[in-house]
Amino acid sequence: xxxxxxxxxxxxxxxxxxxxxxxxxxxxxxxxxxxxxxxxxxxxxxxxxxxxxxxxxxxxxxxxxxxxxxxxxxxxxxxxxxxxxxxxxxxxxxxxxxxxxxxxxxxxxxxxxxxxxxxxxxxxxxxxxxxxxxxxxxxxxxxxxxxxxxxxxxxxxxxxxxxxxxxxxxxxxxxxxxxxxxxxxxxxxxxxxxxxxxxxxxxxxxxxxxxxxxxxxxxxxxxxxxxxxxxxxxxxxxxxxxxxxxxxxxxxxxxxxxxxxxxxxxxxxxxxxxxxxxxxxxxxxxxxxxxxxxxxxxxxxxxxxxxxxxxxxxxxxxxxxxxxxxxxxxxxxxx
Numbered sequence: 001x002x003x004x005x006x007x008x009x010x011x012x013x014x015x016x017x018x019x020x021x022x023x024x025x026x027x028x029x030x031x032x033x034x035x036x037x038x039x040x041x042x043x044x045x046x047x048x049x050x051x052x053x054x055x056x057x058x059x060x061x062x063x064x065x066x067x068x069x070x071x072x073x074x075x076x077x078x079x080x081x082x083x084x085x086x087x088x089x090x091x092x093x094x095x096x097x098x099x100x101x102x103x104x105x106x107x108x109x110x111x112x113x114x115x116x117x118x119x120x121x122x123x124x125x126x127x128x129x130x131x132x133x134x135x136x137x138x139x140x141x142x143x144x145x146x147x148x149x150x151x152x153x154x155x156x157x158x159x160x161x162x163x164x165x166x167x168x169x170x171x172x173x174x175x176x177x178x179x180x181x182x183x184x185x186x187x188x189x190x191x192x193x194x195x196x197x198x199x200x201x202x203x204x205x206x207x208x209x210x211x212x213x214x215x216x217x218x219x220x221x222x223x224x225x226x227x228x229x230x231x232x233x234x235x236x237x238x239x240x241x242x243x244x245x246x247x248x249x250x251x252x253x254x255x256x257x258x259x260x261x262x263x264x265x266x267x268x269x270x271x272x273x274x275x276x277x278x279x280x281x282x283x284x285x286x287x288x289x290x291x292x293x294x295x296x297x298x299x300x301x302x303x304x305x306x307x308x309x310x311x312x313x314x315x316x317x318x319x320x321x322x323x324x325x326x327x328x329x330x331x332x333x334x335x
Contacts, residue, residue: 071108120151123180130186132168132203132212138184141166154182167211168203192255193224193268195240197231206255208239208248219264223275224251226270250275257295274319281313281333287320296317301328 009190125142127135147153158174171191177183189211191203203212203221213236233241242248247270254268254275267278273288279302286294297318305312314332321328 044275059222066184121180122151122154123181124182125154126177126181126183128183128185130169130188132188132214132218133166133186137166138169138172138186141232141238151176151182158182164237188289191218191221193251194221195224195227197229197234202234202240204240206248206252208242208245210236210238210240220259220266222265224268224270254291257291261295261299263295263298282316283314284316285319287318290321293323293327294321297321297328301330305330 002088004255019137025302040227125139129136130138141161142154142157145157147274155174155176158172161172163169163172168188169186171187173187175183175185189205192206194201194203194217196202200213200215201217202210203214203218204210227247228243230241239245250270251268258265263279265277265279269278269283271275275286275288275291277284277286277298282296282302282305301316305316309330309332312332314330317329317331
């Protein structure tokens with residue numbers, strides 16, 4: 001017996017289904033199904049470009065589709081709390097760095113202080129290149145300072161100190177030979193002349209400042225005669241008190257020309273505006289100007305005089321010398 005139910009056929013044999021067959025499709029079912037599928041597809045709204053697809057395969061499973069506009073947005077309060085926490089952490093770290101830096105600086109300063117006090121304890125000062133200023137005077141200049149036993153401080157002081165109380169000293173350069181010894185190199189002034197006052201010689205520089213006093217004659221420093229000096233007003237380290245300070249400019253000029261011509265006169269005599277040089281017993285008259293051209297003639301003339309008049313004293317007339325002059329008069333002494 002065959003019984004049909006919803007398009008399915010069963011064959012009854014003893015009350016049980018003997019076999020199962022495919023469901024019987026009615027005419028028009030296929031077209032109706034396609035029509036319904038098309039209606040559902042048309043009713044769906046198109047998704048925006050770039051939106052995540054609804055279904056993603058991951059190991060054979062399906063992930064639920066996210067609808068647009070449903071992404072989780074952090075709460076404003078939560079963001080503020082997080083920002084405040086980050087600022088607090090940065091502030092703590094900044095304070096920590098400042099503390100660590102301060103500790104490092106204090107440790108370094110402490111180490112330097114320990115080294116300067118314990119290691120750099122001065123025991124000896126060596127003075128070099130000094131001719132007119134005694135080594136004792138240079139060392140005593142430093143001994144008046146309460147930190148004079150510290151090598152680093154003494155080195156700094158000699159390189160930056162004021163040596164006006166040592167008139168013959170122009171400058172000083174110090175260097176550390178060891179943690180307990182400093183070497184002081186003295187550069188002294190160049191003297192342009194000397195005057196005799198009360199049996200002593202006062203040596204002065206190109207500015208006319210009295211820089212050295214001694215009873216001895218320094219070789220190469222000319223004696224200046226014809227300059228009126230007030231002996232009562234003489235002070236070391238001050239300008240030599242003379243009646244006319246313009247004389248220092250003339251002496252300075254003559255000193256430069258002497259150096260250019262490698263001349264070292266024994267005496268420089270000033271008589272009003274006229275100038276004379278003495279080389280041993282030979283007096284050379286230079287007049288009141290044109291010193292450069294006239295002094296250029298001195299070296300060869302002195303050499304010739306030593307050949308023609310060896311050991312002869314006399315007067316050499318250059319006061320009227322001009323460029324192109326052929327004859328220069330020399331008057332020997334007949335004493």
